Amino acid sequence: MNHEFAYQALRHMVRIRLFEERTLEALMQGKLASTMCHVSIGQEAVAAGVCMAMQPNDYITSTHRGHGHLIARGGDLGRMIAELMGKATGYCKGRGGSMHITDVALGHLGANGIVGGHIGIAVGAALWSKLSGKQAVTVCLFGDGAVTEGVFHEALNMAAVYHLPAVFVCENNQYAMSLPWAKATPPVSFKTRAEAYAMPGVDVDGQDPLAVYRAAVDAVARARAGSGPALIGAHTYRFLGHSRGDPSAYRDPEEEKQWRARDPILLFKVRAQSEGWLTSEDMATIEAEARQAMDEAIRFAEDSPPAPDATAFEDVYFQTTQP
Amino acid sequence: MMFREALRQALREEMQRDRRVFLLGEDIGRFGGAYAVTKGLLEEFGPQRVIDTPMSEGTIVGAAVGAAMTGGRPVAEIMYVDFLAYAMDQLVNQAAKIHYMFGGQIHVPMVVRTQQGAGRGAGAQHSQSLEAWFVHIPGLKVIAPATPEDAKGLLKSAIRDGNPVVFLEHKGLYAMKGEVPDHEYLTPIGRASVARPGSDITLISYSRALHLALEAAESLGQAGVRAEVIDLRTLKPLDMDTIAASVERTRRAVVIHEASLTAGLGAEIASRLSETLFGRLAAPVRRVAAFDVPFPANSRLEKLIVPDAARIVRAAQETLRDIATESVS
Numbered sequence: 001m002n003h004e005f006a007y008q009a010l011r012h013m014v015r016i017r018l019f020e021e022r023t024l025e026a027l028m029q030g031k032l033a034s035t036m037c038h039v040s041i042g043q044e045a046v047a048a049g050v051c052m053a054m055q056p057n058d059y060i061t062s063t064h065r066g067h068g069h070l071i072a073r074g075g076d077l078g079r080m081i082a083e084l085m086g087k088a089t090g091y092c093k094g095r096g097g098s099m100h101i102t103d104v105a106l107g108h109l110g111a112n113g114i115v116g117g118h119i120g121i122a123v124g125a126a127l128w129s130k131l132s133g134k135q136a137v138t139v140c141l142f143g144d145g146a147v148t149e150g151v152f153h154e155a156l157n158m159a160a161v162y163h164l165p166a167v168f169v170c171e172n173n174q175y176a177m178s179l180p181w182a183k184a185t186p187p188v189s190f191k192t193r194a195e196a197y198a199m200p201g202v203d204v205d206g207q208d209p210l211a212v213y214r215a216a217v218d219a220v221a222r223a224r225a226g227s228g229p230a231l232i233g234a235h236t237y238r239f240l241g242h243s244r245g246d247p248s249a250y251r252d253p254e255e256e257k258q259w260r261a262r263d264p265i266l267l268f269k270v271r272a273q274s275e276g277w278l279t280s281e282d283m284a285t286i287e288a289e290a291r292q293a294m295d296e297a298i299r300f301a302e303d304s305p306p307a308p309d310a311t312a313f314e315d316v317y318f319q320t321t322q323p
Numbered sequence: 324m325m326f327r328e329a330l331r332q333a334l335r336e337e338m339q340r341d342r343r344v345f346l347l348g349e350d351i352g353r354f355g356g357a358y359a360v361t362k363g364l365l366e367e368f369g370p371q372r373v374i375d376t377p378m379s380e381g382t383i384v385g386a387a388v389g390a391a392m393t394g395g396r397p398v399a400e401i402m403y404v405d406f407l408a409y410a411m412d413q414l415v416n417q418a419a420k421i422h423y424m425f426g427g428q429i430h431v432p433m434v435v436r437t438q439q440g441a442g443r444g445a446g447a448q449h450s451q452s453l454e455a456w457f458v459h460i461p462g463l464k465v466i467a468p469a470t471p472e473d474a475k476g477l478l479k480s481a482i483r484d485g486n487p488v489v490f491l492e493h494k495g496l497y498a499m500k501g502e503v504p505d506h507e508y509l510t511p512i513g514r515a516s517v518a519r520p521g522s523d524i525t526l527i528s529y530s531r532a533l534h535l536a537l538e539a540a541e542s543l544g545q546a547g548v549r550a551e552v553i554d555l556r557t558l559k560p561l562d563m564d565t566i567a568a569s570v571e572r573t574r575r576a577v578v579i580h581e582a583s584l585t586a587g588l589g590a591e592i593a594s595r596l597s598e599t600l601f602g603r604l605a606a607p608v609r610r611v612a613a614f615d616v617p618f619p620a621n622s623r624l625e626k627l628i629v630p631d632a633a634r635i636v637r638a639a640q641e642t643l644r645d646i647a648t649e650s651v652s
Contacts, residue, residue, distance in 0.1 A: 059393065061389075090426070091425075091426060091428075092424060092425050092426030092428070093426035093427065094426075095423070095424065095426065096424045096425055096426055100424040100425060102425045102426075102428060102429075103428075104425065104428040104429045105428075109389070109392055109393070109429075110421065110424075110425055110429075112417075113416075114412055114416050114417070117385075117412050117413070117416055117417055118417075119382075119385070120381060120382040120384070120385015120386055120388070120389065120413055120417075121385050121386075121388050121389035121392065121413075121417060122389060123382055123385060123386045123389060124385060124386035124387060124388055124389020124390040124391070124392070124393070124395075124397070125389040125390065125392065125393045126389070127386050127389065127390055127395075128389065128390035128393045128394060128395040128397075129393065131345060131371055131372075131390075131395065132343075132394065132395065136393075138389075150381065151381050151382060151385065151412070154377075154379035154381055154382035154385075155382050155385065157377060157379065157382075158376065158377060158379055158382050158386065161377065314427070315422055315423045315426065315427035316422075316423055316461050316462055317422070317462065317464075317485075317486050318422050318427075318430035318431075318432075318485035318486050319485070320432075320483065320484050320485040320486070
């Protein structure tokens with residue numbers, strides 16, 4: 001169990017980190033189709049821990065900083081980078097881009113460009129699961145910025161009052177663009193916030209995939225059993241700026257240094273080795289495979305045709321076939 | 324049958340036909356809906372399919388989006404269109420965009436039923452007609468029926484549609500009576516109807532204002548003017564073929580709506596008519612709409628704001644008088 005968990009957790013985190021690094025590289029080289037791109041370097045443990053706690057038929061809703069969520073959910077790296085490059089083979093036919101990257105076949109109901117905009121959608125997915133008797137749990141990932149949006153309150157309240165199979169995970173990377181968490185909201189833990197909705201809440205170290213995983217497993221199991229929703233606060237850090245043009249001048253370099261010392265991948269490697277979960281060969285294999293997969297993904301994307309012009313005008317409406 | 328009963332029949336029939344159809348909204352269950360549309364449906368279908376929600380318009384619509392994305396066919400009720408302001412993100416940024424921005428991977432078959440309009444002295448926050456907000460958004464469909472028959476047929480079509488549909492009822496029409504066919508029928512989305520045939524001028528309207536247009540057409544008729552009245556029924560997609568075919572013949576048009584004048588649907592229709600029929604029009608297309616002020620919570624003052632048949636008649640007469648300035652025929 002420990003070996004298998006550690007192997008998969010590290011694999012997800014390494015793939016996410018590499019995807020984000022290569023995405024930034026492609027952005028700098030002018031290879032992306034859009035200027036909008038938010039990477040999740042530093043936050044990989046949250047995506048890995050949460051997605052590993054989910055079953056294949058579960059649903060997930062994601063954010064504008066959502067590459068990692070889709071990768072940990074099993075997203076295809078080639079179709080992902082192709083989407084960012086505006087290629088016809090991209091997940092969204094090259095018109096969704098980074099902020100809307102989605103693979104519905106994986107139960108992924110979309111990365112969302114509106115902060116908090118998908119929390120209500122997660123409630124709806126969980127509501128329909130309950131009404132239709134599906135065993136699916138909906139996991140809603142959102143950032144700390146979403147917590148101060150009105151929909152956060154509405155959605156948690158509704159999920160709680162209907163006992164919906166939903167798990168709300170705040171990926172608290174400490175900054176809503178430039179505004180630090182401490183200046184956005186009073187110092188109240190997620191455990192305490194959850195109490196307001198009579199649901200269990202827990203605060204975990206978002207740099208530790210195992211801690212995130214354990215919290216998520218409990219919450220998902222509880223939701224699946226019909227005991228209602230839960231709230232998880234996974235405290236992490238956005239290593240880079242909000243987006244490309246943001247050097248994070250509003251952050252204290254000392255704070256950045258302290259968090260960078262808590263790099264989730266480095267911490268986990270050290271721990272996995274000392275606990276005997278993984279050998280250095282395992283780690284080398286994970287790294288090599290991720291590199292190879294990413295090389296192939298970029299080759300696939302670069303070899304793919306651009307999204308045809310006609311795509312801009314398609315799928316505005318779903319063509320209903322009347323019965 | 325009353326307008327509200329026609330709507331209830333549509334809901335009942337679609338709920339019987341398709342187990343995925345369910346209702347959610349404020350006070351729609353035991354209370355039966357603020358305008359009594361859903362009365363009896365909780366008792367008939369149970370709390371799993373008629374869901375009373377907390378006061379959370381944003382998440383009512385958001386939950387409808389999520390349910391629609393995962394296999395449900397939700398019909399959300401928002402008590403007043405004014406309250407949809409709370410849910411604009413869910414409707415505009417989410418429901419309307421998901422099919423497109425996710426590359427067609429998924430669609431959002433949902434209906435938001437709401438009611439709007441003046442006539443009850445309900446004041447500035449309960450009397451607006453906000454159809455132009457929704458008509459502006461690619462990805463939404465917008466329906467505003469004027470008769471019980473269309474209300475039923477269009478609501479059934481909306482529920483079966485694969486897209487987010489905003490279904491605008493008028494608070495002043497719920498008690499209106501009209502014929503409704505006994506047999507099962509669907510009224511197609513996107514098609515206007517000719518509510519009264521005529522040849523001298525085209526009055527274009529929808530929802531409750533249509534009845535004012537018909538009243539105006541009746542008085543114009545007594546003065547020997549044969550006004551054709553078009554009921555748009557669907558506001559998006561707009562049936563320009565039917566509108567243009569009529570105006571091509573009459574060469575004169577007035578658009579009537581209860582929504583405020585500026586950037587309302589009248590502006591859009593007048594603009595499209597000038598683009599397609601510029602040389603053919605004998606007069607500028609006129610608009611009769613609510614004046615650009617909030618609605619006062621005072622029935623007497625409110626009447627000063629909204630259109631009435633007399634204003635429509637005057638606008639029609641001015642449009643007809645423009646005959647004198649016509650240089651080529």
